[in-house]
Amino acid sequence: MLPSLWSPFPHRCRRLRICLLAVLVVAIGAISPVGGIAEPSPPTSVSTATPPPSDRAATFLDEASTHRRNDDAPSPNAVPRQSGLLAAVLHYAIWILGSLAAIAIATLLWSSLLQRQVTQRTRQLQRELNERRQAETALRESEARFRDVTEAASDWIWEMNGNLRFTYLSERFYALTGIAPQHVLGRARWELAPGDLAGNPQKWRRHRQLLEQRQPFRDFVYQTRLSDAHGEGRYLKISGKPIHDAEGRFRGYRGTGTDITEQVKAEMALHESELRLRRIIDLVPHMIFAKDRYGHFLLANRATAAAYGMTIEALTNHSHRLVHGADEEVERMLADDLEVIESGVSKLIAEEAFTDHTGHTRTMQTIKIPFVEPGLNETAVLGVSIDITEQKHAKEEVARMRLYLRNIIDSMPSILIGVDPWGYITVLNQPAEEMSGLSWETAQGRFFGDVFPQLESQFEQVRQAIQLGRPIKTPRMTFDVGGELHYADVMVYPLMAESAGGAVIRMDDVTARVRIESMMVQTEKMLSVGGLAAGMAHEINNPLGVIMQGSQNILRRIDPDMPQNREAAAAIDADLHRINRYLAERGILHFLEGIREAGARAAKIVADMLSFSRRSESHFALVDLEEMLETVLRLAASDYDLKKKIRLQAHHHRTRLRPSAALDVLRQNGNRASDPEFAQERRPSHGRRRHAVADHRLAHPPRTGHRFARSD
Amino acid sequence: MSAWVLIVDDEEMIRENLKAYLEDEGWRVAAFEAVAPALRWLREGTLCQICIMDMRLPDMDGNTAIRALHQMYPEMEFLIHTGSSSYSLPDDLRALGLDDDRVYQKPLNDMAPLAAAARTLAAARETRP
Known part of the structure; x- marks a missing residue:
């Protein structure tokens, strides 16, 4: 309206x-x-x-009021004329x-x-005002929209004049960078980044060339840090376009900027993290690598690169086939890689050969793990290889040493039975296996008393040995072996290692030793008797001498052929011939010869006995070997029955020996030669058994070894 | 005039048997049971070239007696007649010219070798200048 x-x-x-x-x-x-x-x-x-x-x-x-005020002023001369005046008034x-x-x-x-x-005017003005307000509002909204859009795409808007000095920066720049406008407006960009300028002159030179050529630019990144500002600088990324007026004259630049400090920091942190990770994997002495399904190295640590004799950079993205010299190894490794990639399951290769660039072959233990390479969406394989060459050698050495130790305990003539604290068998050596008739594996875990009934009584010793921590010995245990009495020394000693408690039962068959000891005792007795006999024999020699020399003198002095005899007989009128005939007929001469021979035989026996009993005597003398052997046989005849012939083959009939020792040796070997068990050990030679005898006690010098042979 | 043989032996019948045998062989024999009476007899001035010495004697051992007699009568030759089968000649006696052939073990089955040795020694002594 x-x-x-x-x-x-x-x-x-x-x-x-x-x-x-x-x-x-x-x-x-x-x-x-x-x-x-x-x-x-x-x-x-x-x-x-x-x-x-x-x-x-x-x-x-x-003006009217002014006139009225002037007219209202009273005049003293106007009273007479008041009526007229009144009318006039x-x-x-x-x-x-x-x-x-x-x-x-x-x-x-x-x-x-x-x-x-x-x-009306007010209404018109109001209308205009409303219209203007609406226009302004629309403009502001448009500006805000533009700014929002611009600032959404970036952080701020900037403008610089033809001298490349900032004339405008939107508010967010100050808010984001914390730099006051007076530090920015009127200054060039490089004046805001002295540090970056010094650090990257090339970058700034290119940037300034672009600006001077009035070229647009995009995503120029720099670090702004005013020389008088504190704190860390900000990383800014800017894009700009040159401004020209209607006449095409250059008026400056306008553009947008973004604060990428956080992004740069994140990137730097990521980079640092990557560097740290790289340092870590490079410090690892084992080979760490990643490969794609085609065998290209995606990652390699220093140890891996060193193994191939390359740098990490050179190795990365290279094909395994190209960098590894041993074709067979490459194919095997790549096959493993592919298996892991396709199955998606990790694989442990306990042992594999790897030949490095020097040609040195090492033994590696490798684990390969499938993983998805970021950005590729393809499964790759991550591998870690550990050089176990030394460990393998050590393991082999341990195995060898175990075998060696096993050999040692097996080679021991003693019976060794390892038992745990409860008496269950843990180990047997070979003699123990032979004794029990069971293998180690079979006997393992069985109670030792069940396997070795003759040792069952030793359980108490086992218990005590472990408890007291010292060996317990049971000497001269007696056993019945096939009806024969055997002796054994049994020692139980505890195992000292903490990880393996228990004890070892060691049994030594000392039957032979006991017998020898018994013989030794007997021999000692014999020696003492021999010593006594020697003294006696010496004293016997004198009466023997009297007997023999006396017999000789008797025989001589009744001999009619001796002139002295005849003279003596004639002096007493005796017929020496008749006397002699009488003596012969009555056998007296024969008896006298018998006395003489018996004396001589007794003298020989005494001499032989003395030569045997003379233990301490040690001298070398010339001996007749045949005579000595005769002596041996004579003496041995009382020990055993020598029905068989004994033949001597000697290189020298006379040689220097210790006669007593030589006699011992010959006699002992004579005994052995007659021993059926010993005889079985000899080898036949030319149809007859031979046995070579050489004894250090006998020979001086050594070449005086002799051959003593018996023919059956 | 036959030569003298000196016998020193503590066993009487040994002495007597040796004496009888050697006398039958033509020697003059002086037999003593110990060294001391033998020395006394020698000091009486009898020239004796051969001595048959036992080792085990009541007053001294035969080796010592030989050394002493050799010192006093260097011309005297010695034969050893011992019952000890373990006897071996000391080196100093070997140095005096004795050897294993001069040693005769008791009992002697035959006294002829001893008598022959005495004869040989006496003959050698006489031919020595």
């Missing part, structure tokens, strides 16, 4: 203004001939004047009142007119 009411207002207003001005002229004209009190401004001047109607009305009223008053009324009416009309005009 309002616009329709007010739409003609400008035309009607103009007419009203003219009417009001006419009324005012009439009113003023009516006043001016009577008094000439006032000289109001002609209405024409009013019409030409351009102040607003309200102002003009105010001025007019002000009334006249004037009426006139004035009429004028005033007219004026008032005109004013009211004017005022009303103005009121309406002001209202």
